[in-house]
Amino acid sequence: MLCVKIKVTRFLNRKVVWYSSRPSIWNCLTTLYKQSTHRKPVLGYKRENFFTKVVDLAQDENQLLASFEKNTSYEIRRAEKEHITTSVELNVEHFKNFYNQFAKIKGLGLLNNSINHYDENLVITKAEYDEKEVVMHSYIIDKSLKRVRLFHSASLFRNVADSQTRAIIGRANRLLHFMDMKYFKKLGFIEYDLGGYAMDTKDEILCQINKFKDSFGGKLKLESDYLPYPMVLISKII
Secondary structure, three states, rough: OEEEEEEEOOOEEEEEEEEEOOOOOOHHOOOOEHHHHHHHHOEEEEEEEEEEEEEEEEOOOOHHHOOHHHHHEEEEEEEEHOEEEEEOOOOOHHHHHHHHHHHHOOOOOOOOOOHHHHHHHHHEHHHHHEEEEEEEEEEEEOOOOOOEEEEEEEEEEHOOOOHHHHHHHHHHHHHHHHHHHHHHHHHHOOOOOOOOOOOOHHHHHHHHHHHHHHOOOOOOEEEEEEEEEHEEEEEEEE
C-alpha cells in the first residue's frame, strides 16, 4: 500500500491511498482510495470500477518480448536499430514542462505541483531521438507490493508534420515501455501496471489507447476507486 499526502490549500490536505485492501470509513472526508483490491460498497464513499492491464515482470526478457503482439516486437527491434536511447530523468520540473506542452496540444489538464508529493515513489523515464527528447513516462512505484504503475505518458509527435518522424516517435514510445519494464524488473518489481483500461468504451480515441495497451500482452484486472462523498459533492458544485 502506498499513501501520499497532497496539500490542497494552506489548511487542507488530501490523502491518496493506492492499493489498499479496504478503505476506512473514518477517512471518508478527505481520503481518496485508488485501485483498491476491495470490491464492495463502503459507507461514506462512492465506489467506481477501475480496469487496468498488468504485465507480469517475473517472466524473463525473452518471454516478455514474446508476449507482445508481433508488430509491437518488430517496432521495438526497429527502434533499437534507429539508435533511440532511453534513460531515467531526475528533474521533475523538466518533466512537468514537457508534459504540459503535450497536454496543451491534446486539451488535457496541466500537471501541477501535486506530483512532487510522490517524492521517492515517482520515477520518470524518457526516450531520445537525434539528441531530442521525444517521449516521457512517469510512474508511481510501490516497493512493498513490487508494483509499478504508469502515471503519465507524453510525446510531442503531434507537433511534427513529417510522417516518417512521427512514426519514429511512435516506435520510441513502444521501446521506452519495453526498456522501462526491463529497468523495473532489474529493480525487483514484478507487476507493470499500464495505468488504466477503458472497458466497454465506444470512444474512438480511448479504443486506440486500449489497443496500444493490449499490444503489450498482460492481463486485465478489476480494482476499485473509492471517492469520498464530500469530494464528490464539492466537484458537482464546482
